[in-house]
Amino acid sequence: MGYYVIKKSEKDIAQPYYFQLKADNHEIIAVSEMYSSKDAAKKGIASVQKNGPTTTIKDETV
Template structure:
């Protein structure tokens, strides 16, 4: 099964997203958004800007 983004409301009523791997493990989480539309834009930003993002180790 492929990974998926889940959109949900947190305890404060803000919209958030999490990216889950095919096995159900959470591998990324988004910030809190005031609106669902902003949350969905955040997901689209991750999809657009990170497909080939390099991994940089900071010490």
């Protein structure tokens, strides 16, 4: 099923929080943009959970 991990950059930056989406085997599937707070990262996760379930694939390599 996979799971999300909220992380904080070790660098002193304005937007240090991000999340990773990991597979059941603990491999990273995706990494988010950077967020200014942990709450903002949680909202990013909620957005992915809400908007993520799709079967549409768009190939923009052509």
